[in-house]
Amino acid sequence: MKSRIGVYICECGSNISDYVDVEKVKAAVEQEEGVVLAKITMFACADSTQQEIVQDIQEEKLDGMVVASCSPKLHLGTFRSVAERAGLNRYNYVQSNIREQASWAHSDKPAEATEKAIRNVKAAIARTRLSVAMTPSMIPSENTALVVGAGIAGMRVAIDLADTGSKVYLVEKDHFVGGRTAQWGELFPTGQTGTEVIEDLYREVGKRENINLYTGCEVVSKSGSMGNFEVQLRIDPRGIGSGDSTAVPADFEKRLTHAIDACPVVVADSFDFGLTERKALYLNPGGLPGLPAIDRAACTRCGECVKICPEIDLDQKEELLDIKAGSVIIASGFDPYEPKEGEFGYRQIDNVITMQQFRRLIEICGERLTFGGKEIKSIAWIFCVGSRQTGALEGDNKYCARYCCTSAIHSAVVAKKRFGDIQNYHFTRGVRTYGKYETIYEESSSLGDIYLQSFEDDPPVISSENGTTTVKINDILTEEKELEVEPDLVVLVTGMVPRAGSTIGSIMKAPAGLDGFFNEVHPKLKPVETVIDGIFLAGTSQGPKNITETAMSAHSSAIKTHTLISKGEIELEPTMAIVDRTICEWCGKCSEACPFDAIDEVKEDTKSVAVVNEAACKGCGMCLPVCPVNAVQLKGFMDSEIEAMIDAMSE
């Protein structure tokens, strides 16, 4: 029983004290049993206050400590380390949340907010009295990372981690690396092509022996926890060799080309977003590794290719590979938004395409820009398709996709410079070329591009009659006059959406936000971490980003991962389930309830009992309420502590 407890009530600037009467809280709790000191602080987390608390703990010989402030999600770690610096066990510290739960939630009722804060603090004191010192256990951790996705983000993370001494499994679902960037030509602002950027990264990946790259590879399952994930990978056969494109016979490439020609199966080429077709045996333009692959979903196993190129093996089987990794980095990228049929004329009017299709179109076209056999001299760009769907725009994507304004304007400028004599009309909802990207907006204006803008609830309308497509807008930049353009091509500036059909989120149990992208713990405090310890995010899997921002995010993930796994051991929270073997009459209910497979049946002399695997237990408490004989408890949250909290609250 702790009897020398210090209580600190934080004003959080005015975040708490504006609504909660902190003096009243202090007066109400300073006489509580075991409390020897109660203080009000402006910012409990400030360094000077931390020093004061350390001093108090040492001088007043405190054996328990409560800080009534914000959510423990924000600062539990901060104050635990304050306790430790003063020589107090960190589990004798209890945080009481009077900001999110009292001041912020009840800002309209200050008196009640104060009452609630008092009860919360009293409960925390009651729990502190019964708190027990615990020691975290150390577990060995694999200095190995699994990077899911080999686009620019994934390759970047892999290179960084390899350089800092970790082993890396870099897995790519596709048969070729590079993700979306491999599909783009000239990039803004450097003028490099997407292919060049990917080639550079791929070369760097190849130079590093501690990176194992698997293409055509998906994550099947995951078990274990931070430091010791056990992951099963499934490798889809390429159908040719082992995927290693070095050391091949001289005529091999020529025979492969003939084999592709001989393949009778033709499908839409997703690399060109359906603008072109490809064979079932295929090699993406500039595709790396530079070895064709067989599209097994399309292949009819007719054997024409094998006749020409016997190295092709239609009977290759998929392989399963079990690996261990200390952490996982999700770099699974994005999909371009696919407009619905009829959305701004998409799939109903012939000359309406998406921005991503346009990016491929300018790469496919030779000297002249043509679409559907017609030369393109004027283009209407419809911004925010699939993004900022508010007002009159139907859809669930409320967010701004960040990169599309700059990308669309850059694409328009590239087309104009490459093909000459093209008039661009930009139908925007307010151009968002933030920061230095403003320069491309200026450049396009000076090249004669015309900008029109509509308000949120009044999007442009696209119609087609007798082969002429018309775009109409009530332009707010010209006194809301209705203006009409008859362009040769309409490009829908489609934004980013989360990868469709990706299973990595559910396998890793990484939660997504309202926008469908994976969520970080906190945009400023833990920007690349997920709530699952050891699972990190890189690139556009987290939300729309351009290439520079993706590189920054990937580097950030790499250094955070390095810090976690490179030390060889990881600290485990001692907050774990414990089973009272004298009471337990193995029924298996706790094992069924456990989301982490941490509870097993063990036979003792006379009966079977449940035993908790400490490395796997996350202390979630799911097993507690299902036990019919109340044999399971959670260290740090023992029944006695919880009951004391309830009693204190309901006094």
Next chain:
Amino acid sequence: MTGQTDKLEYDVVVVGGGIAGQESALNMADSGLKVLLVEKDLSIGGKMIHLSKVFPTLDCGACITTPKVSETARHPNITIATNSEIGDIERLPDGSLRGVLIKHPRYVIEKDCTGGGDCEEACPVIVEDQFQYGMVGRKAAYVPFSIANPRVATIDIENCILCGACERACPADAIDFTQKIEKREVIAKAVIVATGFRLFDPSIIENYGLGRFRNVVTSMQMERQLVPTRPYNNVLRPKDGKVPDNIAYVLCTGSRDITLGNPICSQVCCMYSMKQGQLLLGALPMADVTIYYINIRAFGKGFEEFYQGTRDMGVEFVKAKVGTIEEKEDGDLILRYEDAQEGEVKEAEHDLVVLSVGMLSNPEAPMMFKGGALELDEFGYVRQVDMLSNPASTNIEGVFVAGTASGPMDIPDSIASAGAASAEALSFIKRKA
């Protein structure tokens, strides 16, 4: 540090103790490297430590920044030099970097000062408080601000009259007028430039009247009025102390304006103005807030949703470029603007005008390098030589850039940029080892 001349050796020198510098230093230190963090100002924390709540989560800035400041200050692998600069940085033939650390005197013995403020009480000299953006005064002997780190006093020698009152008042005998500039040679394997930005000074836009009309304030002055450590403990307009009830924001003040030599967008002003708008509606429930904008740039994660929320809360948005501001006798202000929607010049009256100032590059970044060897871009920011793969790399091998030293950025982007700088620096050091 005493007047010795023996050289200091670190793995990394981080220049600038704002959010990007701290994040970089912590990343490097957590990876086991020895870091020297050089801060020109009296406290680490940069601009962020002076902010109120931060977008888009509306966490209080201090709640996020002070623990990071504290973590940086007590990390065993980080040495902090405040009130210090580094200069003459150059690459040596062996690939390492050498510079000269210049520590300016505080005239206070840091280790003895308790930050108790007796000197402050005793000092008879009052000058403008730069940390409150000139809205209130401070003494010539002063503790910079309440959440400063280190929380020790300093003597503003420019304004000090050498009366000795502080020396007599200090119970710890920590005042020392004999302190001199100290210079030490520093050797490091890598340098991270995190020197931040400077705020645009709108007093050069004569039509807006900052300085002439006291009820025209900058957004940083408004920011200070909204923080817990605010000067007036309420939002007041400077001229007469009246609580404003009709507040205007003029966006793109000094940004996206070729005539002012800054054609680029500052990336943060739309968002912080909307945030201030939301906070003002909370602090002054009866007040109207109008934002005059060219384009709303709510592009980051959760930003568009924040914009929609701001509109729903009742902040009014007018698409217009404000041309001139005139003052009436009662201190109210008349804004003349071109309403883009209606295509005509209009006037509107407000009782407080906030100029949403943007970012400019910090000219101190290149000056730290011998012969100006660090290359800049056309806007004066540190040039990123491999923007698409290694965005923190500069033209000097081993020198990396973090945060707004490379261009306008918000806090999440600055933190990501610091991640890039530290990862690139760490890889660089490990590859060479």
